[in-house]
Amino acid sequence: MSGTAWKYGDNVDTDVIIPARYLNVSTPNELAQHCMEDVSPGFVGSVRPGDVIVAGENFGCGSSREHAPLAIKASGVACVVASSFARIFYRNAINTGLPILECPEVVQDTEQGDQLRVDLEAGTIRNLRTQQTYHTSPFPPFIMRIMECGGLIPFTRQRLGGAERSSIDTGEGPGD
C-alpha cells in the first residue's frame, strides 16, 4: 500500500491525537472526526485511506485512551511510523490492529507530503520521492502472533478456545 506522509515532531500526545472533550463517545468513526484537530486542523478533511503518519520520539505519550489508535485507524491511516512509541500506545496499537513501525531513519528523511509505500509483512518502507528503502526491526514473535490474529481479542479468543496455549517467547525489541 502507499499513501501520503503526515509528518509530526516528538512527543505527539494522546490529547492532541484525540482531545478529551470528545471522549464522551467511543465509536471509532465519531472519534475519527476530531483526530489530530488541535495540531493539524486540516488533517480530518484531507487524510486519505492508506496515508501514513510519520512522527518522532515517544509518539502517543500521555493518556491510556484507546480512543487514540481507534481514531487514527478509523481516519484511514494505514500505518504510523515513529522513532519510538510511548508504551501504552504501543500496546494499544497492537491490540487494536493499528499497524505501527519503529524506524528513526524514515522519520529523519521523510518530508510532509512524501509518498511512502509500506510493506508490513516485509517490514519495509519505501520513500517514492527519494527512492530510498528502509528496513524496520521485526517485532518479538509473541507480538507478531497477536498482530497476525488481528489484535488481542481474536488472539485471546483463540487461546481461550483451547487451541495451542503456548508460552511466551522472550523476544528482543521494544516491549510494551
Next chain:
Amino acid sequence: MPHTIAEKILADHLKDSGRDAPSEPERELWPGDLVEVAVDVVLANDVTAPIAIREFANLGVDRVFDPSRVVMVADHFVPNKDIKSAEQCRVMREFARSQELVHYYDVGRMGIEHVLLPEQGLVVSGDVVVGADSHTCTYGAVGAFATGMGSTDIAVAMATGQIWMRVPETIQVVYHGELRPWVGGKDLILFTIGQIGVSGALYKALEFSGPAMEGLSMAGRFTMSNMAIEAGAKVGLFQTDEMTCSYLDARAARPYVKYKADSAATYSQVLEIDVGLVEPQVAFPYSPDNARPVGEADDVVIDQVVIGSCTNGRLEDLRVAAEVMKGHQVHSNVRCIVIPGTQRVYTEALREGLLEVFVEAGAAVSTPTCGPCLGGHMGVLAAGERAVSTTNRNFRGRMGHPDSEVYLAGPAVAAASAVKGRITGPEEVLLQAR
C-alpha cells in the same frame, strides 16, 4: 541474583507461581523478558470502561475472573456533563451491576480513582495492578507494580486475571538532603521529569529511593508515583517501609507482601538528586518536563487555578493550600476551583475547616471529579487563558481550548498564585498582612 523491586514482584506473579505462594517456585526475571502474570486488581473508569466492556463482550466470556478484583469508578465526566457521557456511564453502571462488582463507585460515593483505591485499601504492597488509565502507576507509592494500559488489555485482564508484560529495566532515582520550605512531592517529581525528560524513562520502571524519601509523606509519594508516566515510565515504585506499612495497616483489605530492591540490583541508570537544591517548581506549557523554579514564572498572569486531581487532591494537599490561602482572598481576576479527591477527603477537609477557608477566600469547592484536569467540565479554559493547576499534564488543549495554557505546580504555589493573580510562591502571600 540481586533484583529490582519490579523484577521481584513480576517474578512472584508468574502465572504458574500461584498467588498464594509468593516466591515459590523461585524463578528469576530479567529486563526484556516477556511474561504472563496474574493480576491482583483490574481498574477502569467511565471513559475507558465502555470500550473495555465492548471488547470483553467480543471475547465471548460471560463473567469477570473475580468480581471483587475488578474495580470501576465513575470519575472523569461525572456528575455527568452531558447526555453522551451519561450514556457512557450507564454502560459501565449496568455492567458493574450485572457482573456484581463489589467495588463499583458512583456519584456521591466515588472519588478520583487513584486517590480512592489506596484510601479504600484496595491496592496493597506487592500487588500487580493494571488499570485502563495511565495514572494507575500512582499505586507504586504503596509498593504495587501498577501500570496503565488500554481498554482492550483491560478487557482481557478482566476476563482472564492475567496480562502479558515485558519486564522493564529500572532507573533508580536517589534523593538526598533536606527539603526546603514549601517543597513537596510535586516539586520533586516535576524537577526529576525536568532532568530526564518526558521520554526519559520510556519502557522502564522508576524506583524512588534515598534518605529524603523516608521523610516524605504518603501523599507526597503518591504524587511522585502518579507522575512516573509523565517521564514515559511503566511504574514508579517505592520500597515498602514503615510508613507504607502503617498506611496499609490502617486500611488494607488483604494481606500484603513487602518488597525492597537488593543493593546490588542492576539499574539502567542511577540519578542522584540533592533535594536541598530544589525550589518549588512550575512546569510551563506544553510539557511536564518544562519545569523551572517558581521565581522564573513571576510575570505570568493567570485566569484560573485548579487545586485537586489524582496528583494533588489528598487531604495533605488541601491543608497546604489552606495554610497559604487562609485569611486571604482569591484575586479578583482569578477563578479558583478546589476539588477534594474523594468523599473521605471532602469530609475530613470539611471537619478541619479547610473547605471554609477556601469558600471564604472566594474559591469554588466541588464534589470529587476529574473535571477540569482533562478539559472535561468544571473549569474549561477559553482561548488565550492561563491556569495554574496541581494536575499532572499541561499538553496543548489539555484543559480546554488548544490556545489556552496550563502551568503545573504543587498546592502551595497554586494557592499563592490564586491570591496574587500571577504565578508566585507562598512566601510572598505569607509575608503580606492578612
